[in-house]
Amino acid sequence: MSNTLLLIAPLVYFLLAVPVALVAQRWRVLPAALIALGGVAGALASLWVLRESEVITLAGWQIAPFAQFSVRLDALAAFFVGVICLPAVAVAIYGIGYLNAAGADHQHAPPAAIDALLAAFLAAMTLVVLADNVFSFLIAWELMSLVSFFLVIGDGRQATARRAGFIYIVMTHISAGFLLLALLLLARQAGGFEFAQLRAATGGLDGWERNAVFGLALVGFGTKLGLIPLHVWLPRAHPAAPSHISALMSGVMVKTAIYGLVRVIWEFAGPGPAWWGGLLMALGAISAVLGILYALMERDLKRMLAYSTVEHVGIITIGVGAAALAASKGHPTVAALALTAALVHLYNHSVFKGLLFLGAGALQTGAGTRDLERMGGLIRRMPKTALCVLIGALGIAAVPPLSGFAGEWLLFQGLLDLGANVNSATIGLLVALAAGALALTGALAVAAFVRAFGVGFLAQPRSAGASAAREVPTSMLAGMALLAASVIAMGLAAAGVVRMVRPVTTGLVGTHATPALGEGNVFNAGWLSGAYAPWAVVAGLVAVGVLPWLVARLLGGAGRERVAPPWVCGVDLEPRMQYSATGFAKPIRLIFQAVIRPQRTVDVDRPISAYFVSSIRYDEQLHPIYERHLYQRGVAVLVGASRRIRTLQSGSIRAYIAYIFLTLLVVLTLTRLL
Amino acid sequence: MDALLTLEQAGNAIDVAALSLLGLALVSLLVQRLETAIILLGLQGVLLGVASGAAALEEMAWRPWAAFLLAVLVKAVAIPVILWFVLGRVAGRHEVETVIPLKLAFPVGIGLVLLAYWIAEPFTTGTLGAEGFAAENAVPAALGLLLLGAFTMATRKKALTQVIGLVTMENGIYLAAVAATRGLPLAVEFGIALDVLTGVALMALVTHEINRLIGGINVDRLRALRW
Incomplete structure (x- = not known):
């Protein structure tokens, strides 16, 4: 009984928050508290189930002979409940101040409505991962899409939001159509709609059916996932929603598609032929590289973050693909390692991407813009926000002691192991290319977030809004701080996260990866691979960063500070002289222009003579x-x-x-x- | 109480009523004035009453009598009265306006009746089973009414004539029901009657509104509403 309570507690809290949000419009703390409680309950339930490796099922009520609601919390579902619930707590707290902050242009719908939709959105996502038959899954899936559609269009007065919402709803319906076909094909073979029947009937599928199910599921989930070229809706829809919703859409919602893909590949359609994994790796690599390239070209901070989601989804897909490839080649330990890498990175990404979107919302509230070229100097006016965003940016750029590094490092280990174990030139080449793409992605991601943080927070304000920026309310800071702390904690306790994933891979692949050998925080991924210890990195950073400063300080005494105006060729220093976001990305744009095809228009206004320029307008667009x-x-x-x-x-x-x-x-x- | 009619006699009565209904519907195609069309529709109701009355006389239970009363009240009284009332408030000439000439409509109507007979041929001779009356013309006539009603709706311009066509179609279905089943369960009968009544009342209301809005009931003018 208490176990069942574990299963439904987050759902009950989320669903309860919907009417409360609508009724108690003046006390927006109430629904936020309920959502946060649901998040905590869900996170605890997730941890408990992963620890005890227990499976909780609950057959719900029968609506029609084929239509029954039933839910089940197994290791995989529990892991994803955790992925949903941790950002949910932060988002609920952040939402209180964010929607109340006056003047920001995100207020396109009444806060109470957004609160209610947020709760419904969380409930729908939880239901997606808990659903235990075709019917419940599809209902929850559609609910999730519809609620997020309403969150994207807001009150429908903004043309861009309407257009984004339209593209989103079209793409999401195409996705749902493919999923429906895939699941019906499975259900026809299984003779029933329960997931248990689908699992049991895996052996009965012939090769053609297996491939059809995989293909349909790949298009269906790949669209939700934002894999290139199915991603067109993602950079439009995610930025259009209020920022804390974007955090959930980008950080969490796309992950439900990974959940579905993992379920289908390992449980319903069985381990398939090698080309499944190969295809996933190729698509993932393309999405990762192109995603970060587009992110690097983007001036709108939220669109940039959305493109970065495409990148990270690609990285996760490389991991899932490598795991599928290893499983089909009969290397369960390698598969477990790659799958662990994918899931660990997925969890970490949901946290730091959530954090960065919350940060973008804070910048919009504080500085009134999402345009990088109109920010600047915000570290002095919004220092707390700057610190949180900096932690998020370091995390997402995979800088070692923070969480982003652990997942990507594990993925490299997985790929290297795969390449070393699988005796095939084709697969070896594929693995090498994927690892190369991953490395390139990592480097570009650093550039992208150096650009975002540097242009946004450092130097001088580039607009009136930026120079008049104010720090955001405490509740927003609290939400961001919670996630920032998680980024640090999950980086330092990376082995703990790996241990959390263990029952999931054991359930799916049959064995768990060796990475966390239980020796504290040291990973050891097989004979070929190295080891990673976050605390050692911290110690190293202290050694090379803090110690020299201390020594210099001790030996050289306190330095003298002298303030002097900078030399700017004899004219006054102006913000326009700063390195712009567009300028920063220019070298990379030139290198990759064959791929991303930039098109620029330069209008030079010379009203008097060819030698006197009165204005220059520079516009650059990408045409994918x-x-x-x-x-x-x-x-x-x-x-x-x-x-x-x-x-x-x-x-x-x-x-x-x-x-x-x-x-x-x-x-x-x-x-x-x- | 003993039955006043035998099964065969009732079947014959229904047969005659069905043929008369078909004739009436054909004549309605030639009618010029809306008032006449409404009166003919009322007469259709009366003939349906005859058919269900025959069924009632054969069975002599309270249920078919209630069905009979219902049919007469709704189809022969209520619907024509409602339509008459609406017509009184409608602006413009009370004339049937058609898309195709009346002289052409009549042969087409005949053709539709023949088609109905051809389609219904498998169901004419005693195939209705032990349940039904031996009324040979009932099913073809019902189908004919259905087709003629639809034809009326498709070729007339005024909203009121569309209502008349719809009620004609409904009459056909009702006739088939009486002939084939020897009476439906009373609940179903009530349901259908109320449905039709509500439908007609609503359409009358809408017709009235259309008249108020566009100063006439020519549905072709509604085309302007298209986006």
Whole structure:
């Protein structure tokens, strides 16, 4: 009984918060407290289940013979409940101050409505990972998509938000359609809709069916995941929502697709042929490199973060793909290592991406802009926010003692192990390319976040809004601080996170990875690999950073500070002279211009003579090739066909009746003839 | 109480009523004035009453009598009265406006009746089973009413004639029900009657509104509403 309570406690809190948010509009602390409680309850339940390796099931009520709600909390689901619930607590706390802060342009819907939708969104995501049959899963999936759609469009007055919402809902429905097909195909084979039946029937699938299920699931989940080229909705929709919702969409919602992919690959469609893993690795590598490249070119902070999500989703997919490849080649320990890497990175990403989106929201509230070129100097005006964002940026750029490094390091270990163990030139090449892509991604990610933090927080304010920026309310800082602390803690206690994932990989792959040998914080990933100890890195940092300073201080005595104006060729120092975000990314843009195809327009205004320039307008845009070739063409065909069909829609009532009349005649005649 | 009619006699009565209904519906295609069309629709209701009355006389239980009363009240009284009332408030000439000429509509109507007979042929001779009446023309006539009603709706311009077409279609279904089942369960009968009544009342209301808004009931003008 108490176990069942564990299972439903977060759901109950989240669902309870929906009406409370709508009724108690003046006490927005109440729904926030309920959501936070649900988050804590869910995180505890997740930890308990992972610790005890217990499976809790609950068959819900029957709606129709095929339609029953049933939920189940096994290790995999518990892990994802944890992924949902930790950011949920921070987001709930952050939301109180964020939505109350006046003047910011995110207030496009009443706060109470956003609170209620936030609670519903969390409940839906929890239900997605808890669902134990096709029916519950699809209902929860649709609910999650719909609620987030409403959060994206807000009150529908902003044209960009409406357009983002439209693309989102279209893509998400295409995704749901593919998922429906995949699950129905499985259910037909299994003779039932319960996930238990689907698991049991895995052996009955022939090769063709397996591949079909995998292909459908890949498109369906890949769309939600934001894998390139299915990601078009993601950089539009995620930034359009209020920032704390973006944090959940980018940090958590896309992960439900990884959950689905893992379930399908390991439990429903069985370990498949090697090309499944290879395809996933290739798609992941492309998404990782292109995602971070686009992020690096982006001026809008939230769009940049959204593109960075595409990157990290790619990294996680490389891990899942490597695990699938290793499993199909009969290397369970390697598979366990790669899967562990993917899941650890997934958890870490949900925390630091959440943190960075909250930071973007704080900048919008404090400095009134999301445009990097209009920020600058914010570290002096918003020091606490700056500290939190800095921790998040270091984490996401995989700087060692913080959490981002652990997952990526593990993934490198997994890839190296895979390459060393699998005796095949093709796979070896693939692994080498994936590892290379991962390395490139890591370097570009550092550049991207140096650019974001440097341009946003350092130097001089580039706009009036930035120079008048104020620190954000305490509740927002508290939300960010919670996540920032988690980034540090999960980095230092990386072995603990790895140990948490252990029951998940044991359940799926049959064995757990050796990485955390239980020797404190030292990872040891097989014969080939190295070891990583976060505390040793901390000690090293202290040794090379703090000690020299101390020594210099001791030997040289207190230094003298002298304040002097900088030399700017004899004119006054102006913010326009600073390194701009666009300028910072220019070398990388040049190197990769064959891939990202930048197009620039430069308008130079010379009203008097060719030698006197009054103004220069510089505009640069990226035109992704897949958007032109894949989407615009498809949309053109669809719109053309629709227009032709629309002529039927004459608007005349008699015409409609005539259609019915003619249909009646044809049907009656056919029944007589046949 | 003893039955006043035998099964065969009731079947014959229903047969005659069905043929008359078909004739009435065909004549309605030629009618010029809306008032006449409404009166003919009322007469259709009366003939349906005859059919269900015959069924009641054969069974002599309170249930078919209640069904009979319901049919007469709704189809022969309530619907024509409502339509008449609406017509009184409608602006413009009370004339049936058609898309195709009346002279063409009549042969098409005949064609539809023939088609109905051809389609319903497998169901005419005693195939209705032990449950039904031996009314050979009932099912073809019902189908004919259905097609003629739909045809009326598709080719007339005024909202009121659309209502008339719909009620004609409904009459056809009702006729088939009486003939094939010897009476539906009373709950179903009530449901259908209320449905039709509500439908007609609503359509009358909408017709009235259309008249108020666009100064006439020509549905072609609604085309302007299209986006």
